[in-house]
Amino acid sequence: MGMKVYGLRLGTFSVDIEHLMWDHPKYMLLPGSGEKKKVWYQCPAMAYVVEHPQGRILFETGVSPQWREEWPEEWKALAGWDEIKPGDFLEAKLKSVGLGPEDFRYVVMGHMHIDHAGGLRLFEDADVDILIHEDEYRGVAQLEESAAAVSLADFAILPRKRPTLVYGDEEIMEGVRLLSLPGHTWGTMGMLVQLAHTGAIMFTTDALYHHEAYGPPPVGSGVTMFPDKWQRSMEKVYRYAQTHEALVVPGHDDVAVKQLPGGKSKMVELAYGPESAYE
DSSP: OOOEEEEEEEEEEEEEHHHHSTTOTTTOOOTTOTTOOOOEEEEEEEEEEEEETTEEEEEOOOOOTTHHHHSOHHHHTTSOGGGSOGGGSHHHHHHHTTOOGGGOSEEEESOOOTTTSTTGGGGTTSOOEEEEEHHHHHHHHTOSSSBTTBOHHHHTHHHHHOOEEEOSOEEEETTEEEEEOTTSSTTOEEEEEEETTTEEEEEOGGGSOOGGGOSSSOOOOTTOSOHHHHHHHHHHHHHHHHHHTOEEEOSSOSEEEEEOGGGOEEEEEOOBSGGGOBO
8 A cells, every 4th residue: 555645624714914924025014015905815724634654643633622612812813713613623523524633643743823723632632742842841841821822732742742852953753754844933844745746745834824915025923933043943944845846735725835846836725534645
């Protein structure tokens, strides 16, 4: 059996697109912008399943179904979280494709923001190895309360589960490499998967929010913790994308960027679910 990858769309929420692309000329509202208006973007929360002969991988986990009870009011006001339906949260979405937490060997956390780490506690009792960048783990561990779009309720499982801490780039299975992409958060981490027919797919999590931010030059977001590190990480994304002619998958988009020879690229609409798996 070969390797294949498919996406799970874990609901959408409306958000001001300027939060995702802070200084994109298409969306910036400045004096003299004329008729330009604020753009509310239907932002997808995502997870990706890698079916591998050596075990199944889940990349990221979406929003917590307990967000109403656990989040401070200022987070609730950031986006239309109540637009996410009960059937969109991770547990229900996995069940819809015949999977449960016990069916995974690895859960890879690209970073610990509330729209990516909310399903982690689903794996509390599963025999699964959670992989997180060492800098991300230590960054969250030093928080005394939920802050910086990180919920300590999401993080609480990790000290109990004793996750595997990743530092630098690391191949975790044949054809699956984790990529250190710090800047958006302390230890943002992407994943590069090499498929037999599709070729390379690079999952950037929120190092790259949206295909329109790809550039070059790349466009950053309003929630980038370390802009200089993020800039260097995006240079790394470009290097890997060009070397592997990769399909670059942003953290919150239904459109990916296919890197072509000669520095050119094209936009590719993503398909979701096992029936549309990339192989």
